[in-house]
Amino acid sequence: MNSTALVWDERYLWHHVGNGAGVLPEGGELIEPGDFGEESPHPRRRLRNLLEVSGLLDQLCLLKPRPASRDELTRVHTPSYVDRVAALARSGGGDAGGGTPFGANGYTIAALAGGGCLAAVDAVLAGTARNAYALVKPPGHHALADSGNGHCIFNNVALAAEHALAVHGLERMSILDWDVHWGNGTQELFFEDPRVQTISIHQADWYPRGGGLAGEVGRGPGVGSHLNVELPPGSGSGAYRAAFERVVGPALAQHRPDLVIVSCGYDASALDPSGRMMLTSEDFRLMTRWTMAYAEQWCDGRLLMVHEGGYAPAYVPFCGAAVIEELCGAREVIADPFLARLGGAGYADLQAHQSEAIERTLSAHSRL
Numbered sequence: 001m002n003s004t005a006l007v008w009d010e011r012y013l014w015h016h017v018g019n020g021a022g023v024l025p026e027g028g029e030l031i032e033p034g035d036f037g038e039e040s041p042h043p044r045r046r047l048r049n050l051l052e053v054s055g056l057l058d059q060l061c062l063l064k065p066r067p068a069s070r071d072e073l074t075r076v077h078t079p080s081y082v083d084r085v086a087a088l089a090r091s092g093g094g095d096a097g098g099g100t101p102f103g104a105n106g107y108t109i110a111a112l113a114g115g116g117c118l119a120a121v122d123a124v125l126a127g128t129a130r131n132a133y134a135l136v137k138p139p140g141h142h143a144l145a146d147s148g149n150g151h152c153i154f155n156n157v158a159l160a161a162e163h164a165l166a167v168h169g170l171e172r173m174s175i176l177d178w179d180v181h182w183g184n185g186t187q188e189l190f191f192e193d194p195r196v197q198t199i200s201i202h203q204a205d206w207y208p209r210g211g212g213l214a215g216e217v218g219r220g221p222g223v224g225s226h227l228n229v230e231l232p233p234g235s236g237s238g239a240y241r242a243a244f245e246r247v248v249g250p251a252l253a254q255h256r257p258d259l260v261i262v263s264c265g266y267d268a269s270a271l272d273p274s275g276r277m278m279l280t281s282e283d284f285r286l287m288t289r290w291t292m293a294y295a296e297q298w299c300d301g302r303l304l305m306v307h308e309g310g311y312a313p314a315y316v317p318f319c320g321a322a323v324i325e326e327l328c329g330a331r332e333v334i335a336d337p338f339l340a341r342l343g344g345a346g347y348a349d350l351q352a353h354q355s356e357a358i359e360r361t362l363s364a365h366s367r368l
């Protein structure tokens with residue numbers, strides 16, 4: 001059995017985030033409203049379209065999401081927060097907190113994103129799919145127990161992990177987050193929990209500012225289960241490879257997860273307007289290949305990838321397709337037309353200051 005499930009629903013693209021411009025929200029005297037706000041639907045829509053026109057979609061098992069119930073949402077979020085989002089949606093929309101605008105459909109679609117991840121966990125753990133890719137929106141990894149943050153309403157990967165613990169009786173999980181932004185919400189939700197290991201590889205001191213430091217290793221019984229790799233801006237293939245070889249591999253070997261979940265953002269790509277990294281589709285392909293090998297080693301290949309950020313509408317589709325091709329063992333590979341320009345760029349190899357940043361994580365986790 002070698003099937004890959006793809007979670008998808010057209011309504012994910014209907015999540016309304018206002019007419020902002022880049023990182024700026026709608027409004028402001030000098031800002032012309034646009035439809036190219038940071039969390040616009042275009043990158044995901046174009047990824048879904050590329051899957052279709054390339055034929056890759058035909059090699060996947062489509063998995064229709066269901067909405068996560070209030071009980072499922074409150075495994076991760078406080079009841080008052082869940083009810084606040086629902087009430088704001090009923091009134092036409094609002095902000096879930098920390099720059100997370102949404103419209104009248106915000107609660108419904110965010111619950112459908114979370115529920116899509118639960119359906120994916122069910123499919124992977126039941127063995128009806130070997131692995132799964134949840135092409136959901138809104139993203140989730142910044143969302144906190146009692147607040148939205150950075151366009152994230154409900155924390156999709158945390159909902160998936162809690163579901164696997166509560167319903168499927170799993171005991172250990174690892175959440176690897178390679179979105180260019182620090183996975184602050186996921187870390188905070190599990191910071192005292194030794195069962196759910198979190199590993200965030202992100203651009204140092206970028207978003208949210210002031211955290212995601214190598215020295216943040218957990219609280220109480222969670223100490224040692226949480227890792228942060230703070231890569232300097234400008235990191236490329238070499239730095240990410242070193243982070244996997246020196247940190248991710250040994251950390252997973254130590255934790256021995258029953259399931260691996262990836263917060264899969266594409267904003268570390270060389271063309272992203274919201275990150276300052278240098279990755280190409282080939283790097284996302286390799287990171288997926290390495291992660292699959294770890295999952296094979298520790299949990300029979302059980303792997304769930306959840307779409308997070310990525311704001312280059314032209315390039316996210318090729319990076320996402322590379323990830324999905326690896327997951328399903330695609331017969332043919334889509335040629336990335338950007339590679340001729342982006343591949344082999346100067347300074348993509350591991351640089352000394354990047355190596356030192358990775359070593360700081362190792363110093364904070366002396367047992368790795």
Ligand SMILES: [Zn+2]
Pocket residue numbers: 179180181265267308309310
């Ligand atoms: Zn991001």
